[in-house]
Amino acid sequence: MATDELVREKYVFTTGKLVRDRIPQIIRAEGAEPEVYVAEPAEYRARLRAKLAEEVAEYMEADETDAPEELADVLEVAFALAADLGIDPAQLEKIRAAKAEQRGGFSDRIVWTGNR
Numbered sequence: 653m654a655t656d657e658l659v660r661e662k663y664v665f666t667t668g669k670l671v672r673d674r675i676p677q678i679i680r681a682e683g684a685e686p687e688v689y690v691a692e693p694a695e696y697r698a699r700l701r702a703k704l705a706e707e708v709a710e711y712m713e714a715d716e717t718d719a720p721e722e723l724a725d726v727l728e729v730a731f732a733l734a735a736d737l738g739i740d741p742a743q744l745e746k747i748r749a750a751k752a753e754q755r756g757g758f759s760d761r762i763v764w765t766g767n768r
Contacts, residue, residue, distance in 0.1 A: 670699040
């Protein structure tokens with residue numbers, strides 16, 4: 653079993669949930685005491701990947717009113733994943749732009765159905 657699979661099996665599917673940095677503070681302000689810990693790097697990476705899937709699922713289920721906020725959550729997780737790889741948002745944008753220059757974006761709404 654690969655390291656990522658072991659981490660996912662051990663951490664992501666057990667207990668707890670990766671939350672935004674200010675969530676414990678918000679919970680305290682509401683009068684409760686959150687139980688939290690700081691994830692080790694491998695667990696953090698696995699939980700970020702799981703969080704990305706969670707946020708994408710929420711975006712997919714959102715209506716047009718909620719979709720922009722859910723999409724912003726997807727972007728926040730993407731930025732955190734990039735940072736975990738040592739890539740800042742500006743570098744990530746350069747990578748995205750280079751790929752768009754080379755292969756295009758999605759604005760033309762092209763759907764490929766196969767070759768003849």
